[in-house]
Amino acid sequence: MDTKRALDLDTLLADRDIRIIVCCGSGGVGKTTTAAALALRAAERHGRRTVVLTIDPARRLAQSLGLAALDNTPRRVDEIDETAGGELFAMMLDMKRTFDEVVLAHSDPDRAKEIFANPFYQAMSSTFSGTQEYMAMEKLGQLRARNEWDLIVVDTPPSRSALDFLDAPKRLARFLDGKMLRLLLAPARSGGGRSVLRLVGASMSMVGRIMRKVLGGQLLNEVSTFVSALDSMFGGFRERSERTYRILQAPETAFLVVASPEPDAIREASYFAGRLAEEQMPLAGLIVNRVHTVAAHGLSVERSLAAAETLTTTDPDSVTAAVLRVHADLVRTAEREQRITDRFRRTHPDVPVAQVPALPEDVHDLEGLRRCLSALL
Amino acid sequence: MVTGKGGTGKTTVAAALALALATGGKRTLLVEVENRQGIAQLFDVPPLPYAERRIAVPPRGGEVRALAVDAEEAFLEYLELFYRLGRAGRMLKRIGAVDFVTTIAPGLRDVLLTGKVKEAVTRVEQGHRVYHAVVLDAPPTGRVGRFLNVTAEVAGLAKVGPIKHQSEGVAAVLRSPTTAVHVVTLLEEMPVQETADAVAELRELQIPVGSIIVNQTCESVLSGARVTQTQLRRDLEALGLPTDRRTVAGLAAEARDHQARIRVQRRLRSELEQLGPPVLELPFLADGIDLSGLYVLMDALLEQGVHTA
Ligand SMILES: Nc1ncnc2c1ncn2[C@@H]1O[C@H](COP(=O)(O)OP(=O)(O)OP(=O)(O)O)[C@@H](O)[C@H]1O
Ligand SMILES: Nc1ncnc2c1ncn2[C@@H]1O[C@H](COP(=O)(O)OP(=O)(O)O)[C@@H](O)[C@H]1O
Ligand SMILES: [Mg+2]
Ligand SMILES: [Mg+2]
Numbered sequence: 001m002d003t004k005r006a007l008d009l010d011t012l013l014a015d016r017d018i019r020i021i022v023c024c025g026s027g028g029v030g031k032t033t034t035a036a037a038l039a040l041r042a043a044e045r046h047g048r049r050t051v052v053l054t055i056d057p058a059r060r061l062a063q064s065l066g067l068a069a070l071d072n073t074p075r076r077v078d079e080i081d082e083t084a085g086g087e088l089f090a091m092m093l094d095m096k097r098t099f100d101e102v103v104l105a106h107s108d109p110d111r112a113k114e115i116f117a118n119p120f121y122q123a124m125s126s127t128f129s130g131t132q133e134y135m136a137m138e139k140l141g142q143l144r145a146r147n148e149w150d151l152i153v154v155d156t157p158p159s160r161s162a163l164d165f166l167d168a169p170k171r172l173a174r175f176l177d178g179k180m181l182r183l184l185l186a187p188a189r190s191g192g193g194r195s196v197l198r199l200v201g202a203s204m205s206m207v208g209r210i211m212r213k214v215l216g217g218q219l220l221n222e223v224s225t226f227v228s229a230l231d232s233m234f235g236g237f238r239e240r241s242e243r244t245y246r247i248l249q250a251p252e253t254a255f256l257v258v259a260s261p262e263p264d265a266i267r268e269a270s271y272f273a274g275r276l277a278e279e280q281m282p283l284a285g286l287i288v289n290r291v292h293t294v295a296a297h298g299l300s301v302e303r304s305l306a307a308a309e310t311l312t313t314t315d316p317d318s319v320t321a322a323v324l325r326v327h328a329d330l331v332r333t334a335e336r337e338q339r340i341t342d343r344f345r346r347t348h349p350d351v352p353v354a355q356v357p358a359l360p361e362d363v364h365d366l367e368g369l370r371r372c373l374s375a376l377l
Numbered sequence: 378m379v380t381g382k383g384g385t386g387k388t389t390v391a392a393a394l395a396l397a398l399a400t401g402g403k404r405t406l407l408v409e410v411e412n413r414q415g416i417a418q419l420f421d422v423p424p425l426p427y428a429e430r431r432i433a434v435p436p437r438g439g440e441v442r443a444l445a446v447d448a449e450e451a452f453l454e455y456l457e458l459f460y461r462l463g464r465a466g467r468m469l470k471r472i473g474a475v476d477f478v479t480t481i482a483p484g485l486r487d488v489l490l491t492g493k494v495k496e497a498v499t500r501v502e503q504g505h506r507v508y509h510a511v512v513l514d515a516p517p518t519g520r521v522g523r524f525l526n527v528t529a530e531v532a533g534l535a536k537v538g539p540i541k542h543q544s545e546g547v548a549a550v551l552r553s554p555t556t557a558v559h560v561v562t563l564l565e566e567m568p569v570q571e572t573a574d575a576v577a578e579l580r581e582l583q584i585p586v587g588s589i590i591v592n593q594t595c596e597s598v599l600s601g602a603r604v605t606q607t608q609l610r611r612d613l614e615a616l617g618l619p620t621d622r623r624t625v626a627g628l629a630a631e632a633r634d635h636q637a638r639i640r641v642q643r644r645l646r647s648e649l650e651q652l653g654p655p656v657l658e659l660p661f662l663a664d665g666i667d668l669s670g671l672y673v674l675m676d677a678l679l680e681q682g683v684h685t686a
Contacts, residue, residue, distance in 0.1 A: 183472070210460050298624045307613075
């Protein structure tokens with residue numbers, strides 16, 4: 001591998017100027033696992049007081065980090081090696097609770113109570129698409145503001161596209177600012193303005209009536225009381241998310257894009273790299289996770305298969321023949337994965353790449369997390 | 378319906394299933410609902426319009442049509458049908474109002490989508506069903522329960538009127554033997570866990586589960602065998618292949634990892650078998666998925682009796 005473009009994760013984890021690492025990527029590629037593995041290594045090897053914010057971790061991994069309960073507060077992980085002077089805290093995002101916290105922080109208790117009781121708020125704070133991304137950002141902002149950790153490692157929500165992490169908060173903010181609702185509920189304004197606008201106004205009020213019929217008055221009322229209750233604190237909302245956005249652009253932040261060595265995931269990683277550049281957010285590198293590695297380098301696919309063939313003619317059950325076939329398959333897979341990764345390298349020559357081997361079993365304990373990065377390719 | 382954890386092969390399997398169900402001169406409709414143009418990408422054709430178009434033919438006659446349902450378009454269609462909005466409807470879409478409405482009422486969006494599927498399923502022309510089967514590339518396991526639980530979804534909406542009526546009709550079809558939800562999985566922890574969760578959830582909702590489809594399986598030539606370095610070295614030597622430590626120990630390590638993977642897969646496979654629905658298997662195709670790959674998967678589904686599952 002070209003060492004110039006190799007991503008040195010230890011240098012990154014040791015760099016005291018880096019305070020935030022964000023792991024992004026499309027679903028299922030290993031963001032959560034990588035985030036946890038990086039945080040553990042930062043604490044154990046580099047003596048950093050680290051917190052990892054996980055989102056929807058696999059059940060067994062969560063348990064091994066002591067995250068049996070989703071309680072939205074960082075918990076100290078006791079079983080780690082602290083001889084280097086580091087500590088590890090882990091937490092799991094509870095998006096509803098995070099939303100509640102934001103509401104509480106920006107309104108008086110009565111207003112907050114009113115919002116919490118609103119059925120639309122209840123639905124949206126737990127199921128709305130985009131809420132999770134928004135609240136992950138919010139939580140990151142909160143953790144950073146506490147200034148208690150040397151390093152915050154953030155996992156991102158399991159969306160199908162890595163870009164959702166950047167786009168969803170804006171979408172939610174646009175919704176919360178209530179413009180559309182006012183437009184839909186506004187009575188037709190008579191007179192004044194240009195005729196086109198009057199026409200728009202008139203059709204809008206008809207639309208408003210129809211929406212009422214389709215959606216039912218109750219839902220619209222709930223949405224409308226919710227949005228007006230939120231109105232007073234909307235400035236606060238926007239300010240917070242803008243502040244977090246700025247943190248993401250700061251040099252103390254490093255983005256890592258995680259991908260599996262598959263065409264779809266690498267393509268997604270490519271889009272994301274482009275998008276980060278546009279947003280002036282610092283991309284530290286690409287982590288290709290679950291890469292297959294060959295241990296017996298001296299044997300080509302062709303020689304292995306020919307040898308397996310010869311062995312089975314005399315002994316159809318030859319174990320060595322089976323081993324050679326497994327080896328040939330592995331070499332082919334590894335070569336395919338390298339070709340796919342090289343595509344990214346060619347189109348993003350400035351982005352350093354690290355490869356994490358595919359472990360034969362899932363990663364669900366600290367030992368597994370250690371092993372992930374100890375065998376970095 | 379085809380669901381499964383993200384990335385396990387829902388779209389691929391849905392396409393293979395639509396082909397399988399069309400063999401022998403039948404017509405099927407392959408539907409996607411998430412605005413991702415997954416079908417077009419799979420068949421390597423330009424983005425699909427909101428219209429039913431032929432996309433493939435199975436060998437020995439038959440036809441697969443495809444449709445990318447767009448929730449906003451479906452909503453406008455609906456408004457037009459019941460309220461005659463005319464030009465105002467288009468404007469609504471342009472200013473983002475349709476997006477807004479389907480956002481505050483995701484249930485409405487889902488009912489429009491499943492409603493479209495129901496319409497295609499029940500459509501009759503000249504006394505005949507237009508489609509022998511409709512295959513939906515459904516949302517992933519995490520969301521499929523809510524997506525299919527239409528009556529509950531619109532419970533917060535208008536208590537009377539066409540939406541309510543529509544959702545009841547859809548719910549009736551989804552709970553009838555007309556429907557089968559197939560769950561696609563890989564032999565990996567998280568997809569298997571999600572499969573178990575989805576099967577339980579669908580049962581709870583009384584929506585029929587068809588089969589569990591294990592995708593991307595590999596045959597193992599080395600499952601239980603005992604691998605020793607002595608034996609490896611002896612055989613390599615006899616064949617004139619390198620017998621240095623790295624090669625021999627390397628081969629042994631590769632074999633050990635492979636066997637560890639097989640053990641995990643065996644365990645997961647037996648967990649799947651305990652869930653109840655029949656378990657089908659589709660091979661991993663190392664060359665990727667093109668039309669000929671889909672034919673291979675189609676044949677595998679037919680061999681395992683998918684039309685009766
Ligand atoms: N049997 C198979 N052999 C080889 N590759 C496969 C197989 N099935 C699916 N794939 C590949 O796996 C990838 C994911 O498949 P697909 O897009 O069908 O999954 P999906 O579940 O629809 O994903 P999403 O959740 O993103 O919609 C694709 O690149 C596809 O070509
Ligand atoms: N390098 C690896 N080797 C083996 N299994 C891995 C590796 N990385 C991730 N996994 C497994 O893959 C699954 C998905 O990983 P996860 O981190 O939850 O993905 P994401 O957060 O991107 O959705 C988990 O079961 C995890 O244990
Ligand atoms: Mg995750
Ligand atoms: Mg898909």
